[in-house]
Amino acid sequence: MIDSLRHRPLLPMLLLFGLMLLALLMMSDATQHSERFNELYFWLLVFSAGGLVLLTVLIGVGLYQLMHRYRQHEPGSRLSLRLMVLFVALALVPVGVVYHFSLQFLQRGIDSWFDVRIEDALNDALELGRSALDLRMREALKQTQRIAEDLRQPNRTGVAMQLDEMLTYTEATELTLFGQNGRIIATASLDPLRIVPHQPPDIVFLQVRQGHDYLSLDPIHNVGFHIRVMVPVPSVGSADETRMLQALFPVPSRLGELADSVQSAFDSYRELKFLRNPLKTSFILTLSLVLLFGVLAAFWAALYAAQRLVAPIRELAEGTRAVAAGDYDRQLPLTSNDELGFLVHSFNQMTRNLAHARLAEQRSQQLLKRQRTYLQAVLARLSSGVLTFDHSGCLRTYNIAAEQILHTRLGKRVGRSSDDHPPNHSPSQHIQRFFEALKPWLQHPEDWRQEVTLFAGTGRLVLMCRGSSLPDPDRLRGGHVVVFDDITALVQAQRDAAWAEVARRLAHEIKNPLTPIQLATERIRHKYLKQMEPEQARVLDRGTQTIIQQVQSMKEIVNDFNNYARPTRLNMTPIAVNRFISELLYPYRSNRHGIRVVFAADTADPTLMADASRLRQLLHNLIQNSLEALSETGGQLTVCTRVCSDQGQEHLQVQICDDGPGFPDGRIGNMFEPYVTTKPKGTGLGLAIVRKIVDEHGGLIDLANPPEGGAQVTIRLPLNSPSCATTEENKA
Amino acid sequence: MHGCVNVANWPLLPLWLLGMLLLTQPVWAANFQILHAETQLHEGVYLVNADMHFELSADSREALDNSVPLTVQLTFQVRRQRDWLWDQVIASVQQRYQLQYHSLAQQYVVTNLNSHQRHSFPTYAAAMEYIGRLRGFPLLDQTLLDADTRYQVRLRAELDIHSLPAPLRPLAYVSRAWRLRSHWYSWML
Incomplete structure (x- = not known):
């Protein structure tokens, strides 16, 4: 468009104007002098009419193009149209006024040549001549x-x-x-x-x-x-x-x-009078042609001038639009040294500055990206999970280790708080529990540490979380960073190590003196029992028998501790759970206290990878505890199995419920610790061993007193999880 | 003055001009006719005798009656006929008559513009008859022609609008009423 304007045929148009002006001059001359241009008059008229038609067509084409651009909302077209209308109006009004008065003067001027008195005088003179x-x-x-x-x-x-x-x-x-x-x-x-x-x-x-x-x-x-x-x-x-x-x-x-x-x-006057109207017509024709030529030339000139004037503005508008669209390399040609030229120069300077600024920004963005990539690489290679939250508690970033530790994808949780679940997404319970556990700490202004225990589909997870507030100088970002580690294995190892030490000491400090005591007692009994009076012999017999029994009892206790503390090599085999539990419950169905034993098996008939003897010991311990609790009151013991699914990870849930007195209030938290017992004859190792076996299998155990009464023990063991074997190998 | 057009009342002047130019054609033999023409060889000179009929249009007649001089032009062409090429004009002769009404004498005066002889006629018809009857007009010498070549003579009569007063000419150029012209009348020499 700009090029077409620049190459608009101004020179041919000026030539056309010149030729038409010349033709009009010759026509005007031909109407006043009978000799010159006489022969050419007709062709001059044709040429002028043709020129006017050509000019009209050119103007029509120009106007059509302008209106087309106006309808297309091209930049500058509106201003062009307005300028053109203004120019044309400025040209038409004075030309119209001049034309009107010229016509008036022409009519009156020619009419003023004729006078009735002169005509009468001439007629009289003619009549006089004739009379004479x-x-x-x-x-x-x-x-x-x-x-x-x-x-x-x-x-x-x-x-x-x-x-x-x-x-x-x-x-x-x-x-x-x-x-x-x-x-x-x-x-x-x-x-x-x-x-x-x-x-x-x-x-x-x-x-x-x-x-x-x-x-x-x-x-x-x-x-x-x-x-x-x-x-x-x-x-x-x-x-x-x-x-x-x-x-x-x-x-x-x-x-x-x-x-x-x-x-x-007389003849001259008569001829002149006859030629009055043709004379007027001739003059008006020439005047109208000149006027039409002038108006059309002004029209074309207005069209040309408007577009020429608006061209730099249109270029500027197009340039601005290009810059707005992101083209910062746009440079406009500098065509004049006036104010518009200054604007164009400023525009070019602006785009250059913008281009430089964009380059600098791109560089800084690349740098930032590299740093971010570096940081992400570092975070990805961290074994600790890292989560960052904004000030409203919504997850912002996470690293790969976090997903690995939590066994879940965190992408859909980004930008959401713990209460806000992603649509069409049922969050895994352990992740939901994890975020809920973190929630109160995210408002904590100081650094904090907290251990969080979860049961994931793959087993129990003990996470050591450390949190810290992020700096927020501009109150724009800030938030919280949480770094957490999976310390499940570490806790287990520490606990194993502690109890191994207890067992070693028991073996060393208690078990070793027991054998000499037992041997010495048996020797006293053997040597002095036969020599003593029957009365004394009875006392000795009872005393030594008591010592021997108690020593034996102590040995058994020490053996129990050994069993608890000794690292176990699990013999994992597939176990059909329903059948296994059903067989295990069989001897308990005919108990002497009339306790009803019920087994509610899952119809799915799950198969569990576990050590059969250890699993049997676990269930024996729990069932015996329940039976002991129900021994005085009687009641019902219920064992039920159920396969649960959590985010694609299946686990077996075994619940043992009774309607006995339940666990003592306030002691549920440490019921799994060794030496904790509520029974007069208990060693305090039953539930500890149960917990140990569950831990060995990567499971989780919960104790609870349900609202309807009684006690409830819930065990969750991972189905088809390889972690069990891995755990045991680590322990071994 | 019904022959005049008031241009000021025509807002669409260019269209009017174009229309007039397209529609304007000579008024053929209806007004200017050559009835008969012949050539006679007299003492080595070809003389033309012609009978013509001239009838002015109403506009031109009105102009004549208002003392506007009119010029009638006779154009003779002697053409050498060629077999394979177009005919060659070897001589072109014009005879012009000026017709004017004399108010004082109440006569139509015909002036032979070649010889400047004047003849007065009491009526328009007599004047037109005089112009229309050409006798012994010397065309060219026989010596100028080749004996074994065929020659054709053409004659045309027309009203010379170039000789009209200047104010009338624009109208005459575009008006049928002023374009009076006969066909070419041809005969062999």
Whole structure:
């Protein structure tokens, strides 16, 4: 568009304007001078009309293009249109006014040439001239008639001589006698050079031949006005042909001059009067052509000037639009040194600055990206899980280790708080529990540490979480960072190590003296029992027997501790859980306390990878605990199995419930610790061993007193999880 | 003055001009006709005798009656006929008559613009008849022609609008009423 404007054919248009102006000048000249450009007038008119049509077409095309751009909302088109309308209005109004007044002046100017009084005066002068000549003409007629009368009788000297003679006593300058058919019979003239007489028109012959006289005033070339009289010459006999006499009488020179002058003035005035309207038409035609040319030229010039003026603005607008669209390399051509040129220069400077700024920003973004990538790489290689939360508790970032430790994908939780679940997504319970456990700590202004225990689909998770507030200088970001580690194995190892130490000490400190005590007691019994009185012997027997039994009992306790503390090598085999539990419960169904034993098996009949003997010991311990709790009151013992699924990870849930007195209040938290017991004869190792076995299998155990009463033990063991074997190998 | 057009009342001047230019054609033989023409060889000179009929249009007649001089132009062309090429014009002769009404004498004056001879006629018809009857008009010498070549003579009569007064000419250029012209009348020499 800009190029087309730049290459708009200004020169051809100026040439066209020049040619049309020249044609109009020539036309104007041709209407005023009869000689010059006469032949060309028609073609000048055609050329001018063609030029005007061409100009109209060009303007039409230009206007159409402008309107098209206007409808397309092209930048600058609205201003172009407005400028063009303004220019045209500015040009049309004065031109219209000038045209109107020119027409008025033209009409009135031409009309002012004519005056009724002048016309009357000229008519009167003509009439006067005629009257003056009329007298003379009548005299001439009389003279001619007399001559004709004289010619009636032929003279002896002949007609020619007779005519010559007559010239002398009449005022006629030429006498000619014609025959019937217009043949010249004789002629006489005062002009010696004139041989052929002035021939009258045929119609005159006709008139005279019919017996009428003919009288006229003839303007004769180089001679002036003459009175032409033609009369019939009366014939002598009826056999004679009719002859006709023509006489030419001169008009006196002064009278002739005056008549000529009146005639000339009258004819000129009459011609001028007749030509008044054609003259007006001619002038108006030329004026209108000039006006039309001027208006069309102004129209075209307005169109051209408007587009030329708006071109830099349009370029600027297009450039601005390009910059807005992200094209910072746009440079506009500097075409002028005026204010618009200054604007273009400023625009170019601005785009250059923007381009530099964008380059710098790109560099800094690349740097930031590299740093971010580096940081992500570092975070990804951290074994600790890292989570960051914003000030409203929504998850912002996480690393791969976090997903690995939590066994879940965290992408859908980004930007959401613990209460806000992603749509169409059921969060795994352990993740939900984890975020809920973290929630109160996220508002903590100080650094904090907290251990969180979860049961994931793959087993129990003990997480050591450390949190810290992020700096928020501008109150824009801030939030909290939480770093957590999976310390499940570490806790287990510490606990194992502690109890291994206890067992070692028990073995060393208690078990070693027990054998000498037992041996010494048996030796005393063996040596002195037979020698003593029956009464004393009975006392000794009871005493030594008591010692031996108690020592034996202590040995068993020490063995229990050994069993608890000793690292176990699990023999993992697939176990059909329902059948296994059903067989295990069988001996308990016929108990002496009348306790009802119920087994609610899952229909899925799950298979669990576990050590059968350890699992059996676990269930025995729990069932015996329940039976002991129900031994006095009786009731029902319920064992139920259920396969649960948590985020694609299946686990087996085993619940053992009774309707006994339940666990003592406030002691559920440490019921799994060794030496904790509520029974008078308990060693405090039953539930500890149960917990140990569950831990060995990567499971989780919960104790609870349900609202409806009794006690409830819930065990969750992972199904088809490889972690069990791994755990055991680590322990081994 | 019904022959005049008031341009000021025409808002669509360009269209009017274009229309007039397209529609304007000579008024053919209806007004100017050549009835007969022939050539006679007299003393080595070819003389033309022609009978023509001239009838002015109403506009031109009105102008004549208002003392506007009109010029009638006779154009003679002698053409050498060629077998394979177009005919060659070897001589072109014009005879012009000026017709004017004389108010004082109340005569129609015909002036032969070649010889400047004037003839007065009491009526318009007599003047037109005079112009329409051409006798013994010398065309060219026989010596200028080749004996074994065929020659054709053409004659055309027209009203010379270039000789009209300047104000009338624009109208005459675009108006049918002013474009009076006969067909070419041809005969062999």
